[in-house]
Amino acid sequence: MAPRVFGFADASRQTLLESEAQATRTIVDLRIDGAPRARCAAYLREHGFVGTLGGQFTSSIVARLFRNPTIAGLMVDKDGALVDAGHPGVITRAQFTQLQALDEAETKRNDDGTPVEVAPEYDYVFGSTDLVTCGLCGASLHGLRTNAGNPGYTCPDGPRADRPGTCGRVRISAPLLEDYVGTHVVARLLLPGTLAALEEAREEAGRQLAEQQEKLKALREGVDELAGMVLRREVTAKSAALAKADATREVKSIKRTIRRLQKAADTPVLGTVEELVDWWNIAPAESKAGLALLMLYRIDVFPAGRGTRSIKPGRVKLWWRHQPPPPPRRAVEPDASS
Numbered sequence: 001m002a003p004r005v006f007g008f009a010d011a012s013r014q015t016l017l018e019s020e021a022q023a024t025r026t027i028v029d030l031r032i033d034g035a036p037r038a039r040c041a042a043y044l045r046e047h048g049f050v051g052t053l054g055g056q057f058t059s060s061i062v063a064r065l066f067r068n069p070t071i072a073g074l075m076v077d078k079d080g081a082l083v084d085a086g087h088p089g090v091i092t093r094a095q096f097t098q099l100q101a102l103d104e105a106e107t108k109r110n111d112d113g114t115p116v117e118v119a120p121e122y123d124y125v126f127g128s129t130d131l132v133t134c135g136l137c138g139a140s141l142h143g144l145r146t147n148a149g150n151p152g153y154t155c156p157d158g159p160r161a162d163r164p165g166t167c168g169r170v171r172i173s174a175p176l177l178e179d180y181v182g183t184h185v186v187a188r189l190l191l192p193g194t195l196a197a198l199e200e201a202r203e204e205a206g207r208q209l210a211e212q213q214e215k216l217k218a219l220r221e222g223v224d225e226l227a228g229m230v231l232r233r234e235v236t237a238k239s240a241a242l243a244k245a246d247a248t249r250e251v252k253s254i255k256r257t258i259r260r261l262q263k264a265a266d267t268p269v270l271g272t273v274e275e276l277v278d279w280w281n282i283a284p285a286e287s288k289a290g291l292a293l294l295m296l297y298r299i300d301v302f303p304a305g306r307g308t309r310s311i312k313p314g315r316v317k318l319w320w321r322h323q324p325p326p327p328p329r330r331a332v333e334p335d336a337s338s
């Protein structure tokens with residue numbers, strides 16, 4: 001699968017795909033006329049369009065498309081300025097600017113009628129991957145906004161019954177961590193041998209996925225049998241209930257593993273390193289997570305100390321798959337809410 005932006009015939013972006021380009025113009029008009037992004041997404045779904053990675057359009061995918069300067073034939077240069085990208089655009093620069101202005105103006109009202117900033121939905125790249133780990137206590141960091149609305153990865157507050165032994169002492173800004181990991185992933189992709197290693201990791205993920213699905217099936221069959229065993233008085237109702245509770249916990253943990261492996265196994269097959277790098281820069285969070293899972297065992301995050309605007313040496317430890325695996329982290333039950 002080639003990395004491609006919706007509305008363009010292929011990754012070179014030299015030719016528009018007229019049906020998608022026309023649909024994009026329609027939803028941009030809708031949006032500029034005041035329609036919510038959810039209606040734009042619904043329009044695309046109703047007309048049979050799917051995203052370039054095969055997914056259904058949602059408002060967050062539409063939001064991402066609207067923020068992508070490629071659709072206006074533009075790109076962001078190294079100084080952050082919007083410049084001509086040297087390929088045609090689906091919409092005009094003026095329309096693109098209007099879309100960004102709408103994003104900024106998206107406000108809701110307080111009780112007294114004053115506008116408050118609404119934080120847009122944030123797609124956590126490592127949201128349900130269990131990749132990002134607290135360097136202090138070994139818990140999976142989960143996506144959480146600060147009171148000021150800044151998205152971050154946070155060690156769950158402990159101790160609580162559902163997350164024993166977590167320290168709640170590590171937090172890192174989500175964009176900061178994602179940029180840091182992204183930079184290292186892209187640098188790693190450019191090294192020789194990476195594609196072959198990725199292919200191997202993907203096949204391994206596929207094998208593990210099949211194993212886990214078998215395990216899940218066996219567990220569920222075991223639970224189904226319990227009722228019959230109670231009826232036949234082969235086990236007591238009480239021990240059956242205990243066994244069922246154990247199985248339910250294990251089913252939950254296996255399902256989480258399956259979701260993670262599925263992401264890794266679904267990473268698109270791309271022909272060249274350049275295509276992969278290009279793809280990384282436009283891919284939705286979910287797909288980036290899959291690639292990160294193929295390349296990394298784990299990402300350990302340590303407390304920031306003073307100043308949190310940059311990542312100082314030693315704050316984040318990347319455990320690459322081509323290197324020896326990390327020591328096992330302390331077993332901490334995953335967050336019950338995810």
Ligand SMILES: [Zn+2]
Pocket residue numbers: 134135136137138139155156166167168169170
């Ligand atoms: Zn912790």
